[in-house]
Amino acid sequence: MYLRRIISPVAAVVAAVVAAGSLSACSSASSTNETAGEDRPIVIGTTDAELPEWQVLEDLAKKEGIEIEMRNFTDYATPNQSLAEGDTDTNKFQHLKFLSEYNVGNGTNLVPVASTQIYPMPLFWKDHDSLEGIEGQQVAIPNDPTNQARSLNLLASQGLLKLKEDDLLTPTPADIDEGASKVSVAPVDAAQTPSAYGEGKPAVITNSFFERANIDPSQAILYDDPDSPGANPEVMFEPYINVWAVQEKDKDNPKVKRLAELYLSDEVKAAVQKTTGGTTIFVDKPQAELQQILDRLEEEASK
Known part of the structure; x- marks a missing residue:
């Protein structure tokens, strides 16, 4: 039995304050990592370290001599900042769309090593098991640009919303044709969507929050489906592939690549599916293809 090491954000802040005496703080972190030797742990940033699949991955990695x-x-911004500054070696919490927008907005060049999964976007409605009666309702959706856009495309795919243009990658509420739509939307902070659900409103709730709010994922009345007839994979599938990300100089790191392979093992997949109620879609795309998708998304985000 051994104790798994999880470094809290508070500890990270304290460490940053101690090191903040000069402009070399970031480079010092990188230097520490570089001089720690090949046997040092691989530091992974995430937003859900408490989930059991991480322990399963750690056990598998330890058998191969890789310490995690x-x-x-x-929050969603700090893991990439930490990675860009060299305080972590890799992270796994984001999809390619989020990564592209972070890179463009912050002037970074974080890149994907491997794919992991897609978490389908779910719509929940307390005490309902279908879309029947939803016309005229106000649907709570996350207000961050990526999840907001995905929520709007989810509702549009079912004819609940009418967008002024088809196949918009990042629609906003301003793109809704309200007169031709069957529902309206209320953008709120993603963390508040479970509260809206609890109040009886239909709500799009991301996987980061329905599990924490003890909402059974199997109770969703709708999921986006990249395999549905007529679905555009460039809009509904590719941007939302979750990835292991690293600094560009570490894109061929063999330990990170091995961790990515172990993450797609049967043992880890089973743990993930238990957490998500069997809703996860696992994806195994070549690194070069992931980079091509990221490049396209970054080009679109730069317009």
Whole structure:
């Protein structure tokens, strides 16, 4: 029995304050990693280090002589900042769409090593098991640009919303043809969508929050489906492939690549499916193809 090391955001902040005496703080972190030797742990950033699949991965990695050190974050921006500054070696919490927007917005060049999964976007409605009666309702959706856009495309795919243009990758509420739509939307912070659900409103809730709010994923009345007839994979599938990300200089790191392979093992997959109620779609795309998708998304985000 051994104790799994999880570094909290508070500890990370304290460490940063101690090191902040000069502009060399970031480079010092990188230097520490570089001089720690080949046997040092691989530091992984994520937003869900408490989930059991990480322990399964750690056990598998330890058998191969790879030690993992988890660093947990409570928001979506800090893991990439930490990776860009060299405080972590890799992270796994984001899809390619989010990564592209972060790179463009922050001038970074974080790249994918391997794919992991797609978490289908679910619509929940308390005490309902179908879309029947939803016309005229106001649907709570996350207000961050990526999940907001995906939510709008989900509702549009079912004819609940009418968008002014088809196949928009990043639609906003301004793109809704309200007169031709059957529902309206209320963008709120993603963390507040479970509260809207609890109040009886239909709500799009991301996987980061329905599990924490003890909402059974099998109770969703709708999921986006990249395999549905007529679905555009460039809109509904490719942007939302979750990935292992690294600095560009570490794109061929053999330990990170091996961890990515182990993550797609039967043991880890089973743990993930238990957490997500069997809703996860696992994806195994070549690194070069993931980079091509990221390049396309970054080009679109730069317009």
